Amino acid sequence: MFEERMLVDWKTLKKLGWPYSRAHTWRMINAGRFPAPQKFGEHPGSRVAWRWKEVRHFFDGSDPTIAA
Numbered sequence: 038m039f040e041e042r043m044l045v046d047w048k049t050l051k052k053l054g055w056p057y058s059r060a061h062t063w064r065m066i067n068a069g070r071f072p073a074p075q076k077f078g079e080h081p082g083s084r085v086a087w088r089w090k091e092v093r094h095f096f097d098g099s100d101p102t103i104a105a
Contacts, residue, residue: 043089044075050087053096071095 047059057065065071072095074085
């Protein structure tokens with residue numbers, strides 16, 4: 038239950054070992070190869086965060102919703 042609500046921001050994603058730049062990460066999201074983040078706010082510069090569960094599944098290679 039708690040894991041369902043945990044979020045990972047950009048800094049935490051990098052600390053987890055994410056090797057890609059923000060631009061490449063957004064290209065992967067647009068191509069459906071990385072989970073889409075949640076956006077906090079309406080303006081273009083709003084913060085984003087990913088659900089920990091989706092990021093963990095991506096790193097494990099067990100996320101069926103992400104195209105290979």
